[in-house]
Amino acid sequence: MMDVLVVDDDFHVAEINAAYVAKTSGFRVVGTAHTALQAMQMLDNRHVDLLLLDHYLPDRSGLELVRGLRQRGIRCDVIMVTAAQDVDIVEAALRYGVLHYLVKPFTFDGLRARLESYAELRRTLRDASGGSWRGQQQIDRIFGTVRTPADAPAPPAKGWARPTEDLICHVINQAQVPLSAQEVAARAGISRSTAHRYLRHLQDNGSLQLSLRYGDAGRPEHRYAPAPQRGQDR
Incomplete structure (x- = not known):
């Protein structure tokens, strides 16, 4: 109490x-x-x-x-x-x-x-x-x-569609490794900007987890994978 x-x-x-x-x-x-x-x-x-x-x-x-x-x-x-x-x-x-x-x-x-x-x-x-x-x-x-x-992240406002979100989730879930926005876009048949917008939304609401892959130079690449279920070890 x-x-x-x-x-x-x-x-x-x-x-x-x-x-x-x-x-x-x-x-x-x-x-x-x-x-x-x-x-x-x-x-x-x-x-x-x-x-x-x-x-x-x-x-x-x-x-x-x-x-x-x-x-x-x-x-x-x-x-x-x-x-x-x-x-x-x-x-x-x-x-x-x-x-x-x-x-x-x-x-x-x-x-x-x-x-x-x-x-x-x-x-x-x-x-x-x-x-x-x-x-x-x-x-x-x-x-x-x-x-x-009430504080939960709102879906992408411009051009948001549930089928597109479901498609991106399917692509991520079927992949064996984390994917970049460009890879998601290619597999889903959508633009990179659209993929990036949906990926950020799915990361914010806890559906996806973000990891970074560092190359030899330049900015690290953002890569996305399914978020672990509660109670599941990484």
Whole structure:
């Protein structure tokens, strides 16, 4: 069970957010705060896994609170839930290690997706610390868990077609070795630019894995192969 502190200056909004958290399996609300000072006092006196934090607080901003936590060595993960959409604020949130940034107003499903991805992150980190570390593959999985379904890569917009994607996957799966974009294009009977666009999309969504082959000179050649199935050794 993960302990959550809800911080919002609006009492009604804090109650709603707390109710959303309580409805999500694996999470419990251990308190609500309406100022940065109240939140800091609660964090000083009890363990909190996750801070559900608004940016606009009456005494100091949410990100100022996060900066104070980091300076004091308080280890608490943060999901921002705020109406603030300024690029500078979003950039600062990234720099302070905020895991998710959810813009108000949002639905229960929107918050639940972020909470569930956070729970998956914690499970993945726990598994890794238990001795199942697998290098880059494990690191990629850890970073991938902070993405939600809404963050999944979109298909290529211009001229995208499912049959072409299926054809490229078939070509890659039938090959005995990783293929370059040029080789995929030749075998599929499509242009190299089209092959490259689809290959990048398939790599982004985890269907393919990228490797580099270095020649005597020039840039390394990108080569693509089917991504290993989860739990399958390389």
